[in-house]
Amino acid sequence: MKKKKAAIILGGGISGLSLAFYLRKNGYTKEICILEKSSRVGGWLESQTDQGFFFEKGPRTFRVSRSESLLTLIHDLHLEKELLFSSEGASSKYLFYNQKLQKVPSNPFSFLTSKLTRLLLLSLFREWKIPKNIEDESIHAFISRRFTPEVADSLFDAITTGIYGSDSKTLSISSCFPILKEWEREYGSITKGLFLHKKKKSVYPYKPSHLFTLKSGVGSLVTALEKEIKAEMITGQEGKHLTYKDGRFLVETESASYEAEDLFSAVPAPALAKMLHKDHKELSYLLGSIPYTNLSCVHFGYRKKVLPVTGFGYLVPFKEKEDILGVVFDSEVFSQQSSSEKQTRLTLMLPDRGLPDEKLYQLSVASLHKHLAISDFPDYISLTQCIGAIPKYLVDHQKKISDIQKIRTKELPKLQILGNYLSGASVNDSIAVAREVAEQGLLR
Ligand SMILES: Cc1cc2nc3c(=O)[nH]c(=O)nc-3n(C[C@H](O)[C@H](O)[C@H](O)COP(=O)(O)OP(=O)(O)OC[C@H]3O[C@@H](n4cnc5c(N)ncnc54)[C@H](O)[C@@H]3O)c2cc1C
Incomplete structure (x- = not known):
């Protein structure tokens, strides 16, 4: 028998939970049901x-x-x-580079004297003369072109690994470090961008360079959200198949079927790809091609x-x-x-x-x-x-996302998608997307 729900959020990670929170905050009154595959909500936050x-x-x-x-x-x-x-x-960071642990400079004096940044420093003086390339390219290609291959191999490869756990030769500069591509486009140079761009002032009184967490860990964010959102949480139910017919969505799991007026997908791209495989082949293919x-x-x-x-x-x-x-x-x-x-x-x-x-x-x-x-x-x-x-935000990832959104709007206009595969891989990006979707959700 089909279980009738007003709204379903697929996936109870930070994207799904913060979506429910912001839907409520924006006056969304329908009952919300979060359908989660694993035995707990929170996704990677644990x-x-x-x-x-x-x-x-x-x-x-x-x-x-x-x-x-x-x-x-x-x-x-x-x-x-x-x-x-x-x-x-904790602000000191190190690189294991040339088979030695080396401190990454954190102040102007060490920046001038460190072996690690000397390479970067020398190339900064000629960087502003290098012509623009408006096309997307790999992080490694972009940094090699604007600075030197050594700078790409040392600093940027390691930074990419630290954030994305992946190789800078395959990932997209426009998707992974959009600000650098923006500076190239706007000022013709990263060096100029560094000095000329206007820093956005934060509304919070904390030091911008500080790192933070929550005293009892990020898990306490999940606990607080669970308490606050007053949604029905159904765990241990993996969405296997998703269809839309006569103004209603149908989500099938191994043991049940759920029908809903509104559906928000907050599962990773490959999971949504599998659910759409039968009825929306092209959309499913594009989602499934995000590694x-x-x-x-x-x-x-x-x-x-x-x-x-x-x-x-x-x-x-x-x-x-x-x-x-x-x-x-x-x-x-x-x-x-x-x-x-x-x-x-x-x-x-x-x-x-x-x-x-x-x-x-x-x-x-x-x-x-x-x-x-x-x-x-x-x-x-x-x-x-x-x-x-x-x-992995491969080169031309943004084009892929734009194609996904075009097909979704055409074939499944009422399906809202969110998650860290769209426009940023961090927790902050996931929450930003969820908030945006929550605001749009009310306008539909
Ligand atoms: C090891 C590691 C370290 C990280 N470190 C940082 C960091 O320091 N700072 C930072 O900002 N970000 C970090 N990140 C990234 C951050 O964790 C993610 O961006 C964020 O948690 C993504 O949240 P999400 O809700 O979009 O996805 P997820 O957390 O993946 O949640 C998706 C949920 O959907 C569920 N699901 C999947 N398929 C189905 C289905 N078919 N039906 C129903 N439910 C389904 C999953 O079980 C999961 O609960 C890290 C990630 C990892 C893995």
């Missing part, structure tokens, strides 16, 4: 304390300057007292201080051909989340190569020994396998 060690399984840090929508949600939920800012020491990165996150806990340096952590450019992509020094960034001052908590990111857990732990121990000379064996070990972790 905080866990195990054997006295606190870890985030997914997102863990947010920069004030890039988190206006997230901060607004935190304020809207009255969670501002829960904000936890990183210590000053996702798989990552393995290894969490190590020690009952003593083992780090030889302080800071946020380090990244490893692909060209170094190491086993890991980077390490976050969790206990240094947010020391207040440790249950004892002596603890060290580290999260290592590894590319998913289908290796058994034991092998991943061995590679992690060996990498920490090689990069940081840590010879202690961790007191606590756990693993988060992140399958379909982050969408």
Whole structure:
């Protein structure tokens, strides 16, 4: 029998939950049902304390300057007292470059003297003369063209790995670092853009460069949303098939059918592609052609201080051909989340190569020994396998999204789509899209 609902949100990650919150805030009165595949809502947002060690399984840090929508949600939920800012020491970042751990310069003097940025500095002086290219291109091609291939291989490859867990040679500059492409278009140069662009003033009184989280972890954002949105949550139900007929949507799962007037998809692109496969082949094909990165996150806990340096952590450019992509020094960034001052908590990111857990732990121990000379064996070990972790914004991703939206508007105009595959892979971007959709949702 079909279960009748007024509105269904498919997927209970931060996109789906914040959509429900903003629909309510904008006066949407229909009953909302969130249909979620797994046994809990929150998606990648999950905080866990195990054997006295606190870890985030997914997102863990947010920069004030890039988190206006997230901060607004935190304020809207009255969670501002829960904000936890990183210590000053956490601003130091490192690169494992040329087989050595090197500090990324963080002030003008070190910028001028560091070996890492000297390459960038020299090319800055000629960068403003380089002609524009209005077409999309890979991050690596863009940085090599405007600066040098060495700058692309060292700094930008590592930054890309840190944010997208993927290779700068395949990802799109226009989608991953739109501001750089915008500066090229507007000022003809990144260097000029850096000096001439007007910084947007934040409405929040926090230092733009600070990193933040919530005291009990990002999981508390999920708990607060669950309490606030007063929606029916149906977990353990994976949407398998989606159709639209006679003004109503039909969602079929393994064991039930749900009918709804309004439908919002907040599931990853491949999941929606599968659901539309039978009746909307072209839309399904385009959604299914957005690849996702798989990552393995290894969490190590020690009952003593083992780090030889302080800071946020380090990244490893692909060209170094190491086993890991980077390490976050969790206990240094947010020391207040440790249950004892002596603890060290580290999260290592590894590319998913289908290796058994034991092998991943061995590679992690060996990498920490090689990069940081840590010879202690961790007191606590756990693993988060992140399958379909982050969408890969390949070159011409924006064109693909625009094609998806065109076909959706033609074939399924009442279906609203959201998620981090549209216009930004972060939690902040996901919330921004959800808020936008919630505002449009009322106008329909
Ligand atoms: C390891 C890792 C670290 C990250 N670190 C950061 C960070 O530090 N800062 C930052 O800003 N961002 C970070 N991100 C990115 C951030 O987590 C995501 O952008 C964000 O969580 C996406 O939320 P979402 O709701 O769109 O998707 P998801 O969290 O993927 O939620 C989608 C939900 O849909 C459900 N679902 C899937 N298929 C179906 C179906 N067929 N039917 C019903 N339900 C379905 C899923 O179970 C899931 O609950 C990180 C991501 C990962 C994986």
